[in-house]
Amino acid sequence: MPDELELLRRANPVPGDGPRFGDGPLDHRAERRLERLLSRPPAPRPASRARWPAAVRRLSAVASRVRFRPAPRPRPLWALTATGLVLATVLAALLGGPDTQPAVAAPRPLAVRAHSTAVPLDEMARLAAAAAAGGTPRLRKGTHVQSWSLGMSDGEPPVTLPQERVVRWRADGSRTEVVVATDPRRPGRPVVTDAGGEPRPVEDGHVLSRRTYPPSWSDAPPEAPPPHTAPALRAYLAETVRAGTLDTGELLLAVEELLGHWTLGARETAALVWVLADARGIRPAGQVTDRLGRPGQAYVYEAPGGARRMLILDPRTGTVLGLETTFTRDEPRYGVRAGDVMQYSAWLR
Known part of the structure; x- marks a missing residue:
């Protein structure tokens, strides 16, 4: 019986010394195919990715x-x-x-309704005072706010970071703070956050932080209860931001700080609208619909340094619904243009 190895060698369909599969010279057909391959023009290069977001480029x-790295085993x-x-x-x-609107772009600023009635602040203050006659709602410590802020860095496209913050105080003076990544304009969609210092997507409703703080018995603003008369509230707001004169820009910063600690009652709201009515440079703009779908009256302040601030008040009670800050000039270094929203806050009860 012949040796089995010899039988296998004879059955080999591709012997090493075969004329068609060895390293010998090419035949005419193979030479033509090689010539066509070598003379083919190079494939076009892909389009520039300079405008792509950094995360996509990475x-x-x-x-x-x-793609071209051989895997050690099948996945x-x-x-x-x-x-x-x-x-x-x-x-x-x-x-x-x-x-959907791309999340990497700054959100569009709120648009004032064309030909809408612009209510002066002193008239809004009288409406707020009339609404406060009933004494409700009452002042409550704590806040509930939706915010959209623009994350910016040199050489990278801006990223909008939406989140929701709820602060509740307990009877013993301690408080809890929960911060959630969510965007009510796109329920159920992934939300971009900068948790950890790097923009990344998370699920809608992802809890970014949950903290409990020990009791605080500070009697200084903004921890102390705000007064419900305009002169006293103005002094309170000046102390909140450590400002002696309290110009309009500082006043709006103090309002943000106040609403980050308290949900105002009807009387405190009326006093605040009177303080705003006495401020310089705030002009009525007309009716808007805020980012949570609520109707409001818009008041605009052109801040120095390339920013525009829009305050949105409830048209019936004067309650502060939102505050929007937009760029008034291009900032190429950060990839933003005039009209892009820098920051927006919407307060809820």
């Missing part, structure tokens, strides 16, 4: 390296699917879908 660079199908889902989630969160 993902693309990683993908280009991984299971579920792992490939998970990788694709993560990449799709990142791109959807950063670039937005076909029916």
Whole structure:
């Protein structure tokens, strides 16, 4: 019986010394194909990615390296699917879908309704005083605020960071603070956050922080209860921001600080609107719909340094609904343009 190894050698369909599969010279057909391959023009280079967000550029660079790297072993199908889902989630969160506004861009500023009635602040103050006659609602310590802020850095596109903060005080003077990544304009969509110092997408409703603070018995503003008369409240706000003269820009900063600690009652709201009515440079602009869908009266202050602040008040009670800050000039260093929203806060009861 012939040797089995010899039988296998004879059955080899591609012998090493075969004329068509060895390292010998090419035949005419092979030479023509090689000539066509060498004379083919190079493939066009991909379009520039300079306008792509940095996160997408990094993902693309990683993908280009991984694509040609031989894997040591086959990856299971579920792992490939998970990788694709993560990449799709990142791109959807950063670039937005076909029916959404891209999240990497600054949100559009609120638009004042054309030909709407602009109510002067002193008239709004009288409306707020009339609404306060009933004594409700009452002052409450704590706050509930939705905010949209613009994350900026040199050489990177700006990223809008929406979140919700709820602060509640207890009877013993301690308080809890919960911060959640959420955007009510896009319920259920991924939310971009800068937790950890790097913008990244998280699920809608993701808890960014949950803290409990020990009792605080400070009697200084803004921890102390705000007064409900205009002169006393103005002095309170000046002490809040450590300002002696309290110009209009400082006044609006103090209002933000106040509403970060307290939910004003009807009497405190009326006093605040009187303080705003006495401030210089705040002009009535007309009716708007805020980012939570509530109707409001807009009042605009052109702040020095390239910023415009819009205060939104409830048209019936004068309650502060929101405060928006927009750029009034381009800032190429940070990739923003005049009209982009720098920061927006919407307060809820």
